[in-house]
Amino acid sequence: MKQRVRGAKGETEVTGYVLAGGASTRLGRDKALVEVGGTPMLTRMIELLGGVTKQVKLVAAPGKYSAFGVETIEDQWPGEGPLGGIITALEDAAKSPTNGEWNLIISCDMPFLTRGWLAFVCERAAKSKAHVVLPHSASGPEPLCACWQTAAAAELGSGFERGVRKVTEGIALLRAEVLDEADWKRFDNEGRLFWNMNTGADYEEARRVLEAERK
Secondary structure, three states, X not given: OOOEEEEOOEEEEEEEEEEOOOOOOOXXXXXXXXXXXXXXXXXXXXXXXXXXXXXXXXXXXXOOOHHHOOOEEEOOOOOOOHHHHHHHHHHHHHHOOOOOOEEEEEEOOOOOOOHHHHHHHHHHHHXXXXXXXXXXXXXXXXXXXXXEEHHHHHHHHHHHHOXXXXXXXXXXXXXXXXXXXXXXXXXXXXXXXOOOOOOHHHHHHHHHHHHHHHO
16 A cells, blocks of 8 residues: 655655564563454554555564565664664665655554554655654654655664664764654554553553553
8 A cells, every 4th residue: 555645845655664673582472473452563563554655564584474475674683673674674775666765664562653643754754854754752762663764774874884783873873853742742642652562561551451442
């Protein structure tokens, strides 16, 4: 499914990537496969991105999630954290003749993301002159739910070669546009939009909330 958003240069198509290469050590099981609201998290993320981007790909180990029917891009730096996954996605976008200027990259463990919010991020990116458009919540920057310019791959890759591993340090190398509470609050009445699952307790809480909402 394609989502065309209008920017200063006309219509822009955004490609979606789900980062699913983490070890999930604190959760104790693969967070991409745990079910929340009766649906595996990876399925939820693929469906969300599919509603707002022209194409969805995974950044993960080859063959690990082949049952989901989505093209997988092998993480070039497995075990090195999400920045390596982001660079992998952007380098894939740079090589693909069908990919556009912007890429919506999200982690696989954010059960309260909404299609409306992701569409808004894409719309802001289409009008932006920044390299990355990302939200900033009460917890700080939220770079694993952001739009990245394909052209940012070179600068991030250079930083990675110099030892940069934190995503926020990578963003410091780029022009960034920050979406603050004034932008995201209307999509998040309960303060959970950017909440992610790192532990078993986080997972159980997400299940409890979503099951209660379904009743």
